[in-house]
Amino acid sequence: MGWESSTHPSSTRLQRKQRAFILARDPQCYLGYDGCTIVSTIEDHVIPLAQGGDRWSFSNRRGVCEPCHKVKTQAEAQAARAAVMAKAKRPAQQHPGLA
Numbered sequence: 001m002g003w004e005s006s007t008h009p010s011s012t013r014l015q016r017k018q019r020a021f022i023l024a025r026d027p028q029c030y031l032g033y034d035g036c037t038i039v040s041t042i043e044d045h046v047i048p049l050a051q052g053g054d055r056w057s058f059s060n061r062r063g064v065c066e067p068c069h070k071v072k073t074q075a076e077a078q079a080a081r082a083a084v085m086a087k088a089k090r091p092a093q094q095h096p097g098l099a
Contacts, residue, residue: 018058019043026063031072037065044069048076 022043029036030044040063047053047060054060064072 018056018061022058022061023063028063029065029068030062031064031068033068033071035067035071037067040064041066042069044072050076050080 023040026040028038029040042064044062044064045053045055045060046062049055
């Protein structure tokens with residue numbers, strides 16, 4: 001199910017109108033991954049919001065199909081988890097006898 005029929009509490013009339021504009025502007029999926037259905041049904045942020053992408057900029061939003069959006073979202077989530085794990089790794093400790 002795409003977001004076009006969202007009843008999410010933060011889905012405002014303006015957001016629904018802008019989403020409809022994006023999907024009308026981009027009727028074909030931008031991503032074209034394996035399994036692409038060609039028809040855009042979801043509004044996607046080019047630069048994810050978690051990485052500092054602008055929520056309202058029309059240039060940061062595009063239409064994609066649901067299968068491609070799932071692939072992109074999973075890849076972004078995996079990259080974010082890897083970044084968190086890299087920060088969480090303990091630094092190598094120097095052997096006490098080498099000080």
